[in-house]
Amino acid sequence: MIPLIFYLGLAALLFSIGLYGVMTHKNGIRMIMCIELMLNSANLNLVAFSSYTDTLNGQVFAIFSIALAAAEAAVGFAILMAIYRMHDKINLDELKILRW
Amino acid sequence: MENLMLLAPEIAVVATGLIILLMGVFMSPRTKNVLGYLATLGVLAALVLTVQSFGTEATMFSGTVSIDALSQFFKLVFLAVTLIVSVASIKYNENSDHTEEFYTLVLFATLGMMFVASANDFILLFCAFELASFATYALAGFEKQNPKSLEGAMKYFLIGAVSSALMLFGISFVYGATGTTSISTIAENASLLAENPIGLVAVVLLIAGFGFKMALVPFHMWAPDAYQGSPSVVSSLLAAGSKKMGFVAAFRVFVVALAALQPDWQFTFAILAVVTMTFGNVIAVSQTSVKRMLAYSSLAQAGYIAMAFVVMTPMALTGGIFYTLAHAFMKGGAFIAAAAVVWMITTQRTGDLEVPDHLDNFRGLGKRMPLTALCMTIFVFALAGIPPTAGFMAKFVLFSSAIQAGMTWLAVIAILNSALSLFYYARLVRYMYFLSPEGKKIGLPFPYAAALLLSAAGVLAMGLWPEPFLQWAMEAAKVLI
């Protein structure tokens, strides 16, 4: 059996990649994808823990979370679409009317 | 069979939401005004049901939902905010084609918040949290033609999504260490987590997740933008309602579930509280947009409430909980007042249209909109903690608890911050009353007036006769300790 730490390590790696992406990318879609990556790394954690603690909560949680992630992406893309319609671009770093 | 009557408020809200959605499909924009009144009625019913259910204690659905004083108190907070918002929104949505969507989103957001208050399981907590978040993301960007609204919504959404990822990651660790997602069971097994070095990481990740909603520095950065960009009524919901969701979740998770890790989160909150209140107040001093100023002031208020986690005495928790209700009225009302001003500016097309909530647009408000100005004065003085208002009583209980616990340093910082805040609040009052107006007087629409009066009544009632509210808050605090 693969030790738990491997799962956790992978999840942490994915999570970090996601974080890095959120910090560096300018493109809105990429940012949303990175967030998905982060959510999924958490799901991975949950499933791994579920398996190692012999409880089902984790798996249930993961399923809920996947569904929620989908919904989240829907909302996100909807807002992004609206922005695209208005500005003709999806580079989020140019959105800075609101600052200071 | 579970006694579904215990969930009557939630059912009322969800039913109203669905009915409105359905009705809206078949109605013309002209008649959709009715939906606002309907939503108000639904919320009012839920409110009454909540108040009626005070004192009941129960857990439902395999221990995932708990009905207790804490949950009911916060439901009261959320419903009160929603009530104010839905009343005010009647005017905001006048002749709009999307009224039913707006109200459904508001009601579903409220539902999410209410379930967060009742959640006794991380799964439910997370789902409810996200429900409220999604609804408010959409609400923040409700004005699709308004670049500010969209920008605010986008920022809100992205940071919110990152935060929920962080929160989920944190929850996964908690789950991993304790093997359960039930809050009461975690509380029993929390020692496992406390021994684990991952415990601190989990705590901080969770704080980041909740801190996003509470708008604690440095997880706050979306808040000023979102509050400023969103329609004012939505800002009101965000600042007064959804912010409190973060607090009730944090109360449940930290004080109940993770009590064993108290030192960890106590320190974290200590740092966050001090930084947040100072940062918020200092920056608010130089703001010229009233909504943005209120946003920063909202940060500061969150910092005050976070003191409850630092002090952690029954008195402090009482104070913190009492403060959330007080803040709901004060901040909710203040944003509604801003909404009224924005409405006036856009209707009359005078003043700074680029930033309709600019401080200059508040000049002579006392003459143009006497009621709004008066209520705004009450709200900002309450926010500043001037007696005899809810803000004073809340600060009184909360700050005094810091002294009680011997944390004089914290109380001193909070007090100095509170004094600083007076500067920008007083400036607003000065603009409203003592600078000459730049436009004509305008009659205040009934919905705004009603919402303002409701909040002002709340603020004054809590200030002048705080006893029942304090009692409820104390009951709620007892749940935690």
Added chain:
Amino acid sequence: MLPVASLLILVPLIFAAVTFFTKTKDQAAGLAFLGSLATLGLTLDAYLNFDSSTAAMQFFESIEWIPSLGANYSVGIDGISMPLILLNAIVIPFLILYSWKEEREAPNRFYGLILTMQAAVIGVFVALDFMVFYIFWELTLIPLFFMVNIWGGEKRVHASYKFFIYTHVASLIMLLGIFGLFYASWQQTGVPTFDIRELVAQFQFLGSGLLRNAIFLSIIFGFLAKLPTFPFHSWLPDAYTEAPTAGSVLFILLKIGGYGLFRISLPMLPNTGNPKLMIMLLGFLGAFSILYGSLVALRQKDLKRMIAYSSLSHMGYVLLGSAGLVTLSVSGAMFQQFSHGLIMSILFMSAGVIQSSTGTRIINNLGGLAKKMPRLTVIMMIGFMASLGLPGLTGFIAEFLVLAFSYVNLPGFVLLALLAIVITAGYYLWAMQRAMFGVYNEKLGDVRDINSLQVFSMGVIALLVLYFGLNPNPVLNMMITSSEAIVSLAAALGV
């Protein structure tokens, strides 16, 4: 039996609320005048029914308010508060008369704020519960803030914020002290209470000397900043100077700092960790304020600013007399509050007239006004003389009692304060000589003497200064009774 104490708050408040809705100046002023007359009537009624032979609380009312915090709405009047209520009730009607004929924006708010202020200040005086006390205490800030902010002079915005925030910080620090007192007592007795007298009595049983010192110092800080005393006075010159005349007078009537000193701090003083040190500290601050205020006043070019610093100097007597802790020195301090309120009202009214009729407050730009304004000169002269401690006027009684009886315990500080007497005379006479005497400065154009309403209102206050200077007993006796109670407490502890 009327609930006089509550009515004293309610009547001005109700009249204030109605005044806000009036339309014209005469309506506003008239209504406000009626309100202040009603308050005066109530006060006189209370005064006549007042038993000055007892230090006990009279006209006591108490209603349960926030039982979970032990806060009640309890009010009452005793010998400490009665004279100050009287002072307020007397001066406000005349203040309204005085300012009746002045032209200004939004007279309804102006007069409404005056009455609000009166209600708030009386509220502080009658409050017997810290919660009520603090609420009114903070409430006093708001009318004054707007007074300065709207109708003030050139730098009004700056001055009003400075005053508002400075004293608010001080109040909040006082609030911290109140919290400390409240919880320490709660821990001690197991029952929460905000009752001022109860908490003050409990003070001696609380915790360590250090804790008691901390509580005492933070509470008294609020009072000292409000009094104010050196070095917490920075807000005063700006606020007093920039305020409109009525605002300056309201500032003068804001005797809550000194009141707090007598009501709360002095009974606590003997039970602090280091009472001797505290007495020295207060005595020094008092005596130094007297000297400091007078010397800085000497250098002022602006008439109102000079009077403002002189006010600082005079409030030093309140502190010095309190620190003296002898029955008559404490009574003297109380009497100084009363007398100072009357005298400074005259002075600020005079300065206000000069400013409005000549357009300047700079003393050197004036000159020879006595020729054109003989009536003002007479009244102003009474004010100046009373302020510099001329016997036969109230200032002397207060200063004599403070100095003579504080000398028993604090000889060094009294000698320091005595130096200031000559200097006080110096700047007043200098101002008199430059502003009122000498050749008339033709650049000032044609100035008019004060109108008959102003003569009447200032004249009556001047007569009261004279009356209480000749016969201080109507207020002094009750002060002596009360201070005896305070001092006997200290004496019992051998301080």
Added chain:
Amino acid sequence: MVKTAPEELAFIIPLLPALAFVITFFFGRKMPSGGAIVPILAITVSFVISLMITLRLLANPNEVISQSYPWFAVLNIGILIDPLAAVMLSMVSFVSLMIHIYAVSYISGDPGESRYFAETALFTAAMLSLALSDNILQFFVSWELVGLCSYLLIGFWFERPSAAAAAKKAFLTTRVGDVMFLTGIIVLTSDLLKLAGRLSDGTYLLRFDEIFSYIPQLSALQANIFGFEISHLTIITLLFFGGAVGKSGQFPLHVWLPDAMEGPTTVSALIHAATMVTAGVYLVARTFPMFIAAPDSLMVVAYLGGFTALFAGTMGIVMNDLKRVLAYSTISQLGYMMLGLGLGSAIGIEAVSISLFHLINHAFFKALLFLCAGSVIHAVGTQDMRELGGLGKVMPVTAATMTIAALALAGFGIPGTSIETSGFFSKDAIIEAAYLFGEHSNNWVPYLFSIAAALLTSIYIFRLIFMTFTGKPRSNYQGHESPAIMTIPLSILALFALVFGGLTKTGFTAFLEETFANRFVNLDIGSLAVIGQNELLEAAGHEPVFVLWLPMIVAVAGFAIAFMIYYLRIIKLGPLASMKNPIYRLLYKRYYQHEIYTEFFSLGIVYGVIAFLLQILDVIIDSVVEGIGILTVGVSEELRRVQTGVIQTYATGVIAGVSLLIILVKLIMEVL
């Protein structure tokens, strides 16, 4: 009225003039001559009552009037009319009456006429109240009130900048003394409070009998000042004397009195010659039991008095202003009175009587001198002696009365006969007492002072007479004799100046010696002197004949010098009396006191340095407060830039926050 006992009317004495003040102040403008009749009537009644009481006291010295009423706290107001007070009351009311009558004409036509009479009435009330007060506080209150009236009356012509300045100077300078007096009262009060313990009802802390009864205990209290053990009584009396120095224009606080001549001449006569300035002397006399029981105090009084007598005389001989000469003369004569009191360390209670005797006589002749000067000024319109001359022919009555007054001032008279002026009796008595004192203690300084001053007195007063009334007019003026309403008071006063001394000499001394031995206080001055380590003479010694004659010789010598210089003009002063002569310049510049007091000390040290430094301190404190405000706004402006508006920054903020928090909390947990 005749049937009522005089003591029941005593309160009327100060009250009537006070009422007159109120009436004249409010209604005087509508009455003829500014309502002068009201104060005149009031003061007449006061005078009559005072005289009745004095006569009754003369008949039975034990019949002192003592009435006390509570004032506030442990203090009282009251009336004490013992021989000392009775004499003072009669003199004050009489002189005041004369001057009021004179002023009707003098001040007529002035727009401030009614104000003048109101203020003089108030002054008279205050002065009478001072004279009859039975406690030190009321004394002080009246003392201050007369000071106020002096201020108002010096500044009567307030439109003249010099008058306004002089009024201020007078008030401030005397205020320095007043503060010392007040300090003395304060020290006394606190000492009495300590000695008496808790006060029983009905005792009045500061009443004279109460104070005197504590003299031994007060004397026993010692204070350590700069290493010297000094009795509290000495401190208190010296502080009282400090007040007297200010009010009575003694060195070094005499500077205000010459400037006070800016007021109307009648005011100078009333306040700055006859009555108010003698209040200091009266104070020392009133508290004489304390002074004699206090070691060293009387010595200070004697030295300072003697020195002032001489010092003021030196300035008197160079002044060219008619009234200023008189002012210096007043200072000098007050010095004599103080000297007389100071000699009490040798002659005991007799000092009070000789000093008071001189006070009364001085009041007559000095008031007369001023009124005559006023008459001259009224007629001529100038008061610079260099512009006068030859007025004797134009104004015979004035010239005659003024000469009488001058003779009285110089102390002309032939010892052992009855051809003597009032001044002779009293001044010579003081000089003789100084001689006795010298003989007794081998300390001749006071005597030398007094003799030298007598010479100067004679020189300056005859210089004045000759320069004014003889020779030829030195400028163009239209002189005329003053109307009868002015000359009648002059004549009456002249009569008194001539004969009052002679008539009352014996009775006066005996009368005043009863002051401290009656039913109000009964003190043994002798034993008090022992407490004060003062050795009294056993019995009045016999002076050698030359001592009796010397003052007269000196006076004649002074007359002769003045006669030669200013009448015959056979001695030309030339360069001696020019600014080139450093001594003349020193005198003419009045010893540079203005430069030292006003410019160096007041403006330089107090205003320029101390007040300036405190003002800087004030600015610093203020800057700290303002600085906090400015700093906050500045920080706010900078800190808001953190909120860049770029979403990536926000995300970075969240993540950095998480990382930092973990590290920070970990660190804190480790440290704790």
